[in-house]
Amino acid sequence: MTVTEEAPALAPQNGDVVLRAVDIVKTYGATQALKGVNFEVRRGMVTVLFGENGAGKSTLMKILAGVEQPTAGHLELDGQLLDLSSTNDALAAGIAIIHQELNLCANLSVRDNVFLGRELRTSRGGVDYRRESEMTRQLMERLEEPIRPGTLVSDLRLGQQQIVEIARALAADARILIMDEPTSALSANEVTVLFKVIADLARRGVAIVYISHHLEEAIAIADHAVVFRDGELVTTAPAAEIDLPWVVHAMTGRDAEYDFRDAPRDYGDVKLSVEGVTVVAPDGSGRLSVNDVSLDVRAGEIVCLYGLMGAGRTELVEALAGREPISAGRIVLDGRDVTRQTISQRIASGMVLVPEDRQRDGLIQLMSVGRNLSLASIPKLVRGLFVDRRRERARVEEQVKGVRVKTASSRAPITSLSGGNQQKVVVGRALMTGPSVLLLDEPTRGVDVGAKGEIFSLLFRAAEQGLGVLYVTSEIGEALTASHRIVVMSKGRVVDQFDPTTSTRAQVMAASGESATREQSRGVSSEH
C-alpha cells in the first residue's frame, strides 16, 4: 500500500524491512498510549528505542511480541499481514522478547528455564535432557558466563539470571529479538559480552530492537535510533548522527543533563562509621562477600559506592541495614554501636535502606501509595494502642509533596504508579523515618532520566539538611555527577576512593577492575 512510500522518512541505509508496524494506535480507556506509530525493524540491524517512561516504547514492544493487541493499525512481516494474538504466535513468527522484569522459574535449573515450553524431545517422547544440557552449555559459553546447565536459577545472582533470560531468547532462534532493558542488572563485563553477542546476531541477519534507560550504552550499540515521546515516534536517525545531548534533547524536548556536584564544603560530624565489617556469603561456600570494609559517612555528605556487580556493595549495605548478619567488625551510627540491632532498631536509631529490587524488596503491592509511605514510620505514629491516622495522613500528604510523587491520590494503589514514582515512594518511605544516614542500593535502576534527576535532587536537598547518604551505583556517569565522594569496591574490599570533581571516568572504572570504555573492550573479555 502507501506504506512503502512513507518509508523513506524512517529509512535507514541498508537492510530489508523484516517487520513493519503500520499506523499503530493503542488506547487504554481515555488515554492513547500510541498515537498512530509507523515503525520498522530491519534485518541485521540494531534499532534502539529511546524515550522516557510512558513514551510508548514498551507498549509498542508488547504489540510486536503479541502480548498486547493494537486498537488500530496492523503489523506486516516480510510484507505479509501479521496477526499476533499471543506470545506463542509471535514466537512462531520468529519474534522473541526479553522483558524488563525477569520471567524465570527460580525453582528450576538453568537448562529447564532455557527450554521451558519448547522442550526438546527424544524419539520416545521424553524430554531430551542431554541435548538440552549440551545446548545450554554452548549458549553459556557463547555468553561467556560459566553457569552450569544444572544450576538452579534461585542460586544465581540477578545479573546471571538476566543472562539466562537472554540465553532463552537465543535458544528460540529468533529472527527478531526485542530486548527491553536487558542490561539493568548486568555488570560492565556482562554488558560487554552481551554487546558482542548482539553484534554477532546482527551479523547473522537477526533484527534487534533494543530499549535501555542507560543512554550511553544504548548509543554504543545502536545502528539506528528511534525516539518516542508521548506516544509518538518523534524522530529517527542513523547511529553516526546521534550523541548523548541529541538523544536527551529528542526524548525530553529539552536539554536535561544533570550535574549535582556542589562546591566542596565542610561536612559535619561522622554519622556512620563502618569498621572492618566482614560478611560471609550465605551460599555456604565460605567466601567473604564483604571483606574487612571500613568507611565513614559524614553529615551532609553523599558517598557513592561504585563497583562491578558482585563486588560486595549490595551485601555491604544490606548488612548495614541489618538484613544480613556480619561476622566481624563494628557499625557505629551517631556514636552508638548498632552492630547487634535489628532492622527496626536501626531504623529507630536513624539508618534505613532503600533496596535494589523495588518489586521484590521495596513495594507492598497490595497497599496504597500512602500506606507504602508510612509503613516504616508506624512506630512513630502510634498513640496509645493505635496508629494515629490523622497524623499519619498529614505526614503522608507532606511526604507525597516532599518527594513529588505523581499520583491521583495517596489512596491510589501503589501498582498504579510508574516505576519512577514507585521508586520515589520507596525513597519517601525511608526519608519519612527521619534517618540520619540513608542507604540506597541502585536508586535509579529502571527509572527514566527525568525521575533520576528528581531522585538525586531529593537526596542533595536532604543532604543540605544534614543527612548522610551512602548509595550504590553501577553507572559511572551517575557516580561522577551525583556524589561528593566515590568509594570503589572490588571483590568485597574497598580498593580506592575518588573525588568526583578531580577524577576521570577512566580512573574510577580502572579501580573497579572494569575496562575504561566498553567500545574498546569489545571482543576482548576483560577479566578483572
Next chain:
Amino acid sequence: MSTEIVAGPSIGSRRLRINKSAVIAEGRALLALAIIIVVFSLLSSRFLDSTNLIIMTRHVAFNAVLALGMLLVILNGGIDLSVGSTVGLSGMMAGYLLKGWPIPGTDTVAFPSVWVVIVLSCLVGTLVGVVNGLLIAKLNVAPFIATLGMLYAVRGFAELIGNGETFTALSGQESLGNTGFIGVLHGKILGVPFPIWVMIVMAIIFSVFLGRAPFGRWLYASGSNERAAELSGVPIKRVQVTVYVLSGLCAGIVGLLLTADLSAAVPSGGSGYELNAIAAVVIGGAALSGGRGTVRGTLIGAFVIGFLVDGLVLVGVSVFWQEVIKGVVIIVAVALDQLQQRLQKGRTVKDAGAPAAPSREERVPAAAS
C-alpha cells in the same frame, strides 16, 4: 491541610472507585447470603422464624470465631489446620477440670472454679498456637505441614485426657463451688445466646486491631510482601507467631463454647472445623496468598456457610447432597472472586492512563503478570 496539593479533582472519584470495589468484593458474599435467605425462606416458612434465626446464628458463631483466627493466619499467607483439634483439646481440658483434677501423689481432688477452668482451657489453645508459631517462624516449617502435624498430635492429646472417654454432667456442684460453666456459656444475655455475643465482641476487637493497631498494618504488609515489610522494620517473625497464637486462642474459646453447648466434652469435638473456617475466610474475599481479607467479609462468609447448611437441613436435603452443595458453593465463590479480580485488574489498566499520563507504561506489566 495539605490535601489539596495532591488531590486535584480526581481524588473524590478515585476514592469512590476504591470503595466501590471493596463493596463489590464483599457484595458478592452478601449476594450469596441474600440468595440463600430468599431461596430457603421460599422453601420453608420456618427459615425466617426468629427462633430459627437465633439458632442458626448460634451455629454460625462457632465457625465465625474460628474463622476470625483463621483470617489472621491467612492474611499472613499461612494456614492453620490444627484449629479443629484444638477445639477438641480445649473442650476436653474444660471437661477434665470440671470433673475434678486428682492431684498426683495425694488422695485429694481439686475442683478449680469455673473462671480458672475457662482461663486454663483458653491457655491450652494458646499454647497450641505458640507451638505452631514457633515451628513456622523459628524452624521454618511450612505452615501447612506444621499445623497438619499438630492436627494429629493435638487430637491425640484430646483423646489421652479422658482415655478416649467423654466427660458428661458438667454442671458442677454447689458444694464444690464450680457451678455455672454451662449456665453462663450456654446461657443468654438480653435474649441473645452467649456464643453470639462472643462472636460480636471478638469481631469488633479484631476489626479494630486490624484496622487501627500497628499489628494490623504489619500483618497486611507482611502478608503482601514479606521481604519489603522486613526491610521497613516490620517484626515479621513476631507477627507470624502472633497470628498462630491468636488462632489457637480462638480455637480454645470455641472449645469451651462447644463443650457448654453439648453439656459434654467429647474428644472428637471440633473435627473438621478447620475446613469450615477456611471456607468462611475464603468466601469472604480473602486471598490465600495473604495480604487481602477483612473481618466483615469473613463474618459474611461464616453466615453463608452456616445458613446454607442449616437451611439444607431444614428443608430436608439429604446429608450427602448437603456436602455436594456446600462444596459447589465454596468453589463458585472463589471462582467468582478470581474472575472479578481479573476484571478489576483490566479496569485499573484502562483507568491508569487518565490522571498521571507518564505512568502508563509500567502499569501494564504490573497488571499483566
